[in-house]
Amino acid sequence: MRILMVTRGLQRSNGVASYVMNYYRALHGPEMRFDFLVIDDVGSPYYKEIAGNGDNVFLLPSYIKHPLKFFSLILNIFKKSHYDVVHCNVVNSGVPVLAAAAAFNVPIRILHSHAAQNGDVWWKQLRNKPFSALALHFANKYIACSHKAGDGLFGKRKYRIILNLI
Known part of the structure; x- marks a missing residue:
């Protein structure tokens, strides 16, 4: 199985990066290969x-x-590699990745909610609404780290809780 893990960054002392690396270390092996797509590179x-x-x-x-x-x-990433799963840990900038995954027929396209709200101020929440709708459209599986995070992004859609620890 080949997985593309999409994240904003992989710097230390970052909750999402810690989550991603914990799961990577636990699941990585000959039968489960991971590539990472880092949207905001600050080194790692x-x-x-x-x-x-x-x-x-x-x-x-x-x-x-x-x-x-x-x-x-x-x-180019999707043209050169076949992925069974795209696991997107970002909403706004993850939209083009999820759209490409859908266009290249990736069977499992996960959108993972790590936050209870989609912006820290009202205008960011308003700005992020169309991106959230697109991300929800292109994903076909929904995961959250808590019920609050799941309800905040997915509303009445069915989602699974995966805690941030192993």
């Missing part, structure tokens, strides 16, 4: 560990500064 000591296991880390450029490069790289 985990890159060496991942590469040492024979897995890939794809670093996306800023979609605001380099939108064509951003979308082109996403399409």
Whole structure:
């Protein structure tokens, strides 16, 4: 099984990065291979560990500064590799990844909610609504770290709780 794990960053002292790396270490093996798509690269000591296991880390450029490069790289990743699962841990900037996964017929497209609300101020919540709707459309499985996080993003859709610990 080949999994593309999508995350904003993999820096230490980051809750989502810790979650991702805990599951990676627990599940990685010959039958379960992981690649990582990092949307906001700020460097990470985990890159060496991942590469040492024979897995890939794809670093996306800023979609605001380099939108064509951003979308082109996403399409190239899906053209070159077959994934059974895309596990997206970001909502807004994860939309193009989930859309590409759907276009390339990735059978399992997970959207994972790690937060109880979709923005810390009202205007960000308003701005993020269309992105959330698109992410929900392109994903076909929904996961949350808590009921509050699940209800906040998925509303009445069915989702599963996966706690942030192993």
